[in-house]
Every structure is written in C-alpha cells, then in structure tokens.
Amino acid sequence: MAAPGKMLVRSKSGLRTVSLEEDVSSPFLLDEPPWIPDNECSSCIQCQKKFDWSCRRHHCRRCGRIFCSSCCDNSAPLPRMSFVDPVRQCADCVLKTKRENDFFEKYVKTLINGATFHVKRMVNNQETLDVSVCKMSADQRYITFEGGNGLEPINLTRLEGVQIITSGADAQGNTVASGISLKFSNRQGDLQKLQLSAPETTNKRPCLLWIAAMQKAVKLLYETRGVSATTPVTP
Known part of the structure; x- marks a missing residue:
C-alpha cells in the first residue's frame, strides 16, 4: 500500500508536511494543538516568572502551553506532528518527543x-x-x-x-x-x-x-x- 500524497502547509508553529487525504494519514500522527491565548497567561507555566517586555511568551509546539524562553528553549524534530524542521518544545514535551523519535528512527x-x-x-x-x-x-x-x-x-x-x-x-x-x-x-x-x-x-x-x-x-x-x-x- 503506497503512502498517500502530501503537501506543505505553514502554520503558526512552523512548516508541516500533511496528507492530502486526512482519512488515510498515519495513525501515529498527532494533531497540532491549539495555542493558549497570550492574554490568558500572565506568567510562565513552569517557573511562574511574570511576563513583561524583557520576558517574552513562548508557546510549546507540542502542547500549546506558554513558557518563558528559559523553560521552553528545547528544539527537536517532531515527526508525529509532521513538522519539517525542529520546533520549540517545553522540557516535558521534548522528553516525550525524543522517546517517540526513537521509534520512528529504529523500529518503523x-x-x-x-x-x-x-x-x-x-x-x-x-x-x-x-x-x-x-x-x-x-x-x-x-x-x-x-x-x-x-x-x-x-x-x-x-x-x-x-x-x-x-x-x-x-x-x-x-x-x-x-x-x-x-x-x-x-x-x-x-x-x-x-x-x-x-x-x-x-x-x-x-x-x-x-x-x-x-x-x-x-x-x-x-x-x-x-x-x-x-x-x-x-x-
């Protein structure tokens, strides 16, 4: 069975390669999460540091939550969401991603x-x-x-x-x-x-x-x- 046709799309999280037919995509893929709106989060979810002009908000591309740059400074490939390039992720998510990437690299x-x-x-x-x-x-x-x-x-x-x-x-x-x-x-x-x-x-x-x-x-x-x-x- 051949892999379905794909196309490049750009979301706010990055460039992704997605299937032309959603109902024939790999069951291992995850949907891109919605981002928590900026106005709903005044401080970093991880360290509680308040956001201001010197401490900017950063969204994790895997979970959509908001962190400061220090708590969301990991960049890793995320094939389960079909991103072309490595994307920013929080510490918890990047650990999950690396374990999953081991499956795609070694076992598929x-x-x-x-x-x-x-x-x-x-x-x-x-x-x-x-x-x-x-x-x-x-x-x-x-x-x-x-x-x-x-x-x-x-x-x-x-x-x-x-x-x-x-x-x-x-x-x-x-x-x-x-x-x-x-x-x-x-x-x-x-x-x-x-x-x-x-x-x-x-x-x-x-x-x-x-x-x-x-x-x-x-x-x-x-x-x-x-x-x-x-x-x-x-x-």
Missing part, C-alpha cells in the same frame, strides 16, 4: 521490512495455520500478510488488544518472546484474533525484532488512547 523500518511467521486463526470454527510474511504498510496504517491464504490486512486503528506470547526464560532469567497475539475488528466490525509465532525451522531473530518493534508501535498508539497496550501471556 523493521515493521515495514517484515518477518515470516506462522499465523494461527479460526476459520469456520476450525483452527488454520498459514505461513506469511507480516509487514506494516508504507503508509503505517495496516499490518499486511504476504503468502497467507485469505488473510486480510489489519487496520492498526482497529486493534482491540495485544498479547505477547512467551516461551520460558533465557540463561539470564529474561522472559523470551515467541510470538504475538492480535485482537482486532475486521471491516465488518466482527472481533477477530490472530496468533503470530516464530517458525522453529528458521532464524528467529527477524521475528523477535519485529515483535519488539510491534510492541513499541502498539504502546505508542495506545498511549494516545489512554489504555494499556500489551499483556504478556504463556501458550
């Missing part, structure tokens, strides 16, 4: 490249097993399946629950992931469930990296909804 490519899984599901009350290459689409909206028999793409906005499947612990006592279970609503609104497991006969590393990246993606999506992202389970 892993998800788009995909990995080969055994995909277990129920069809007509019977359990079926397919071998499929699972990928995130280029527009970051779907999980797609190459090689699966009749497996439809999963819209990431329709994910209802995610569980990490574990298979014991390694020599250091760390829990080892062996798969991931996805619960979602299909296009008809019916609740479905797929279980993706790393095949025993292949190199599991790409699968484990994909699962780890998927955990990061779901956490990012669910944080915006205010719900818990994942629950580890054993088979």
